[in-house]
Amino acid sequence: MNWFLKKKKEHVLFTLPLPEPTDLLDRLREKFPDIDFEYIHFGTLETFRNPETIPRDTIAGKTVLVTAGALPASPADCPDLELIHFISAGINHVQKHPIYTNSDIPLATVSGIHGPPIAEWVLMTTLLRNREYEKFYEAQKEHRWLKYPVKGARDMVQQRIGILGYGSIGRQVANVSRAMGMEVLAYTASPKTTPESRKDHGFVVPGTGDPDGSIPSQWFSGTDKADLHNFLSQDLDILLISVPLTPQTHHLISKAEFEVLEKRRTFISNIARGPVIDQPALVEALTNGDIRGAALDVTDPEPLPADDPLWDAPNVTITPHVSAQNAQTLERVFQVIEANLERKQKGEKLINIVDRKRGY
Incomplete structure (x- = not known):
């Protein structure tokens, strides 16, 4: 047996309904040089209400998904996925999705930033x-x-x-x-x-x-x-x-x-x-x-x-569901993601993990 097998490389996929925030991603790449980051401008703001489906070939090999709500069609389509990080505090918009109901993939939110x-x-x-x-x-x-x-x-x-x-x-x-x-x-x-x-x-x-x-x-x-x-x-x-x-x-x-x-x-x-x-x-x-x-x-x-x-x-x-929106929102979203990626690398307990039974 080879006791020196290298740990599986992390591949983080962002599928967000907004243009790529280059400065925030560059900060992650600089802090985590051993992680591959990929960003796709995916879906629209309606994704928060009506999640879209991420194609199987797009999610293939990815270990972490950062999303507004878009998800693979089923757990079988994402066997390598070890964490799904939502950029919202609530995830009631995906609670009937097979990923939520029929998988044990950890789900994290950005609760705390708003x-x-x-x-x-x-x-x-x-x-x-x-x-x-x-x-x-x-x-x-x-x-x-x-x-x-x-x-x-x-x-x-x-x-x-x-x-x-x-x-x-x-x-x-x-x-x-x-x-x-x-x-x-x-x-x-x-x-x-x-x-x-x-x-x-x-x-x-x-x-x-x-x-x-x-x-x-x-x-x-x-x-x-x-x-x-x-x-x-x-x-x-x-x-x-x-x-x-x-x-x-x-x-x-x-x-x-x-x-x-x-x-x-x-x-x-x-x-x-x-x-x-x-x-x-x-x-x-x-x-x-x-x-x-x-x-x-x-x-x-x-x-x-x-x-x-x-x-x-x-x-x-x-007001039209705008109380959480401000100029610092996206930066704070990335702060939570950064904190969890660091904890994941160190094998520490992640923050803001959803209790599926409680729904939050």
Whole structure:
């Protein structure tokens, strides 16, 4: 037996729906001279919703695939693949694909990179509602000096924000909320009863988030309605929805939940996925004034049809799934990939690996 067999050479294939980022790839090539990198401008932005198929001869011999959602047709088409790295934080768009359901190829995400821009979006849209800014915006367009104060204007100090899904995004929202003088309450599916369990073990943009889980004044957990309603009944001024979309979270917030939130007229902010909220129930809650308003970067469906009643619901801000986008996004995507390639070479545990049973 030859005890000096060389380790199989790594071949990394990028199939992304954007032009090749030469500077970022060159940085990887310089750091990992023993890895072969190949880049293909593949698919369109629709790949995030409707994944395309990577031909068998294209994926042949590749050990790592970096993708927006495009995948080989089946596990049999990619026998050498040892890691699939998605450039999104969520992968609900591929959860019915054979690669997801019928293989054990590790799947990684770039969870952790979106905290800073999304937290700024959450803060921005919440402040717009708190300060009733839309009234001043309309008055400015009409060259009209609006009388002040507006009765409903309020600041953030001592308001309570409940963060439903305390992942990397929720942690950065907690960070900026605390800086604004707010009290943070966290909700997770599984209990976080020890300091170790409250730590963030994924990718963290330096200087952001809540790495050790020390910000929330209270932690809640559970997977049934009673647990959720207990959390929602904690006099929340703002509810941030930041859970992944899974069969368990589909329509997690519906009519019964809005009835709980009605007592405080809680403001809703959804940066997760549209179907986490029962949208007709949301429109009804907004129309009836049961909640103070809503900021939605996600809807059901997307794009939101022009005749959908959500557009005309009162006190709602809608943006087209853009809260995570900024000039640093792609660079941070590559930082996570770089970190995992380094860990893979050293035989260390990879970060942001998807638990297929949980869906994230």
